[in-house]
Amino acid sequence: xxxxxxxAATPDGGVVATMDAEGRVAQKIVSPGRLAMRxxxxxxxxxxxxxxxxxxxxxxxxxxxxxxxxxxxxxxxARSQGPSADHWFGTDRTGRDVFARTIYAGRISLAVGVVxxxxxxxxxxxxxxxxxxxxxxxxxxxxxxxxxxxxxxAIVAILTLAAIAGPGVRNIxxxxxxxxxxxxxxLVRSRLLSIRNQEYIHAAQALGVPSSxxxxxxxxxxxxxxxxxxxxxxxxxxxxxxxxxxxxxxxxQPPTSSWGNMLNVARNVSVLESEPWTWLPAxxxxxxxxxxxxxxxxxxxxxxxxxxxx
Amino acid sequence: MGSYILRRILIxxxxxxxxxxxxxxxxxxxxxxxxxxxxxxxxxxxxxQREALERQLGLNEPIWTRYFYxxxxxxxxxxxxxxxNFAPVGEAIMSRLGPTLLLMVSALAIGIGLGLVLGVISAxxxxxxxxxxxxxxxxxxVSFPAYLGGLLGLYIFALTLGWxxxxxxxxxxxxxxxxxxxxxxxxxxxxxxxxxxxxxTMRYTRSAMLEVLDQDYIRTARAKGLKENAIxxxxxxxxxxxPIITIIGSYIPNLLGGAxxxxxxxxxxxxxxxFVDAVEARHYPMVMGLILILAILxxxxxxxxxxxxxxxxxxxxxx
Numbered sequence: 001x002x003x004x005x006x007x008a009a010t011p012d013g014g015v016v017a018t019m020d021a022e023g024r025v026a027q028k029i030v031s032p033g034r035l036a037m038r039x040x041x042x043x044x045x046x047x048x049x050x051x052x053x054x055x056x057x058x059x060x061x062x063x064x065x066x067x068x069x070x071x072x073x074x075x076x077x078a079r080s081q082g083p084s085a086d087h088w089f090g091t092d093r094t095g096r097d098v099f100a101r102t103i104y105a106g107r108i109s110l111a112v113g114v115v116x117x118x119x120x121x122x123x124x125x126x127x128x129x130x131x132x133x134x135x136x137x138x139x140x141x142x143x144x145x146x147x148x149x150x151x152x153x154a155i156v157a158i159l160t161l162a163a164i165a166g167p168g169v170r171n172i173x174x175x176x177x178x179x180x181x182x183x184x185x186x187l188v189r190s191r192l193l194s195i196r197n198q199e200y201i202h203a204a205q206a207l208g209v210p211s212s213x214x215x216x217x218x219x220x221x222x223x224x225x226x227x228x229x230x231x232x233x234x235x236x237x238x239x240x241x242x243x244x245x246x247x248x249x250x251x252x253q254p255p256t257s258s259w260g261n262m263l264n265v266a267r268n269v270s271v272l273e274s275e276p277w278t279w280l281p282a283x284x285x286x287x288x289x290x291x292x293x294x295x296x297x298x299x300x301x302x303x304x305x306x307x308x309x310x
Numbered sequence: 311m312g313s314y315i316l317r318r319i320l321i322x323x324x325x326x327x328x329x330x331x332x333x334x335x336x337x338x339x340x341x342x343x344x345x346x347x348x349x350x351x352x353x354x355x356x357x358x359q360r361e362a363l364e365r366q367l368g369l370n371e372p373i374w375t376r377y378f379y380x381x382x383x384x385x386x387x388x389x390x391x392x393x394x395n396f397a398p399v400g401e402a403i404m405s406r407l408g409p410t411l412l413l414m415v416s417a418l419a420i421g422i423g424l425g426l427v428l429g430v431i432s433a434x435x436x437x438x439x440x441x442x443x444x445x446x447x448x449x450x451x452v453s454f455p456a457y458l459g460g461l462l463g464l465y466i467f468a469l470t471l472g473w474x475x476x477x478x479x480x481x482x483x484x485x486x487x488x489x490x491x492x493x494x495x496x497x498x499x500x501x502x503x504x505x506x507x508x509x510x511t512m513r514y515t516r517s518a519m520l521e522v523l524d525q526d527y528i529r530t531a532r533a534k535g536l537k538e539n540a541i542x543x544x545x546x547x548x549x550x551x552x553p554i555i556t557i558i559g560s561y562i563p564n565l566l567g568g569a570x571x572x573x574x575x576x577x578x579x580x581x582x583x584x585f586v587d588a589v590e591a592r593h594y595p596m597v598m599g600l601i602l603i604l605a606i607l608x609x610x611x612x613x614x615x616x617x618x619x620x621x622x623x624x625x626x627x628x629x
Contacts, residue, residue, distance in 0.1 A: 147325075148325055148328055148329060148332075150563075151325075151563060151605075151608050151609070151612065152329065152563060152604070152605065152608070153563040153564065153566045153567035153570075153604065153608075154563070154564075154567060155567035155568075155570055155571075156566070156567060156570065156585065156600075156601065156604060159570070159585065159586070159589050160333070160336065160337070160589065160597055160601070161336065162589075163340065163589040163590075163592065163597070164336060164337065164339055164340040164341075166341070236453070240455045243455065243457070244455060244456075244457055244571060247457045247571070248570075248571070248574065248586055249590075250589065250590075263457065263458065263461065266461050266465075267574070267575070269469070269476070272461060272464065272465055272469065273465065273469045273470075276465060279461065283458045283461065283462070286455065286458060287450075287453055287454060287455075287458065290453040290455075291449060291450065291453040294449065294452070294453055295449070
């Protein structure tokens with residue numbers, strides 16, 4: 001550590017003054033990405049959220065090393081037991097270890113969140129860039145359609161589609177992804193509207209670069225920041241939707257555990273009242289994950305563009 | 311103003327049609343025998359009754375004919391016949407509309423009322439400990455899904471502490487159904503739905519207030535010696551309300567979505583629970599009817615928010 005960072009003095013400039021051990025001051029050009037990283041790591045809540053999120057993801061990935069119980073291992077001699085040294089979060093009515101189920105469920109819930117957001121970003125970026133780049137009738141059609149989807153309660157549409165397509169992890173990912181594209185589509189569209197008349201786009205057009213290539217090479221990279229922020233908040237939303245759907249019994253089906261279908265047992269009042277350890281951990285896992293993702297998203301937004309409205 | 315409202319209503323009609331067409335087409339893809347909702351599985355309908363029902367439901371017609379048939383019947387108020395576990399669709403929905411609206415309006419009133427008050431306090435005492443506590447609460451509030459809030463609320467306040475009844479809209483028997491009784495049943499579910507809206511209304515109010523409090527006319531009001539209360543309520547809040555009204559309009563779809571969970575958890579006899587029951591029973595005419603009513607509700611509320619916006623801000627002109 002010979003250089004002392006004086007970045008705090010020029011928080012938003014691209015130039016950072018540093019002072020070496022002899023006290024000579026030098027100026028250094030810092031890339032926008034690095035500046036954003038710096039702003040992100042100065043956001044305390046975002047860093048806290050990041051740490052919590054890493055812990056949750058690690059627990060899901062390394063689940064087999066964290067518990068000796070399998071998520072579906074039935075032990076009829078140990079039914080409905082409260083938390084103990086053997087079973088940290090107790091057991092459910094078929095004697096399955098709740099701790100094991102909670103961390104294994106994280107795999108499903110997080111995977112649904114990530115895949116659903118990837119689907120929605122793909123569709124949203126495609127439709128948003130077509131609407132923003134070509135404009136005219138395409139823009140009107142696509143935007144009216146997003147308006148209609150956005151006025152309707154997401155959970156009602158998702159429940160209807162789940163009833164039609166049938167439950168299951170894959171279907172849930174697709175349904176949530178397919179219904180969540182209006183937000184990224186709007187973001188990409190408005191970004192494209194603002195850059196489509198800039199010189200480098202005109203230059204590319206004049207050189208005869210095909211539209212698809214202009215969109216992929218120039219337009220989409222310019223939308224990466226909004227898409228990144230959307231992705232973080234979108235994952236939180238997708239996790240909440242999956243859990244809600246599974247809570248109603250129309251999402252991920254047992255014996256596979258997801259945080260939502262672990263809450264499903266609490267629809268039975270006697271379980272809700274006398275065995276809170278079976279459903280509370282899954283509920284807390286949902287809140288912790290969503291809160292952490294929201295903090296990270298907030299930090300990303302502040303770091304990438306403080307004026308961004310999302 | 312009148313012509314603006316008329317035009318908005320006319321624009322809403324094609325939107326409504328598109329929603330019903332999409333829903334109708336999707337529901338045609340649903341697997342399963344639509345007739346099965348009308349008879350118990352152990353005793354299928356005799357062929358002639360089955361055929362009559364198929365004709366009545368128009369099941370042998372091409373899909374567009376069926377859609378227009380549905381539309382024609384819906385316009386006459388007939389959304390679908392009685393089925394095994396459900397009253398006729400229109401009747402069933404109408405009987406659930408009141409309870410749902412009661413729950414939604416109460417939740418919205420609690421959410422907005424409390425959210426406005428806390429938001430103003432938060433803005434006046436910005437960066438204080440209280441402001442920070444409220445900010446953390448807001449983050450928690452928006453991250454807390456309705457179903458988890460419902461389960462925790464039921465567990466803590468109804469089952470453990472016994473402060474509120476555990477479900478339903480009124481006590482069974484002669485004692486139930488009065489104003490006090492319904493209110494007692496209403497408070498817990500309405501407060502839980504409100505939680506989300508307290509949090510987000512508070513945040514929006516806070517930032518809108520902070521923006522307004524910086525304006526010159528606030529300084530003018532202070533300079534002429536107006537009382538602080540009059541400045542906050544009469545000058546600042548009145549102007550901060552404008553952006554907040556549009557936010558409130560955007561709550562409606564989610565509010566109705568949240569009803570699905572809360573009504574199921576608390577056994578509230580509303581449309582949300584009816585929707586879940588209909589989806590589980592694969593009673594598609596009911597699903598279709600509920601989607602139609604929901605869409606109408608949302609479009610009406612959107613219109614009302616725009617009108618309210620124009621009334622709060624005389625600068626807004628619609629022509």
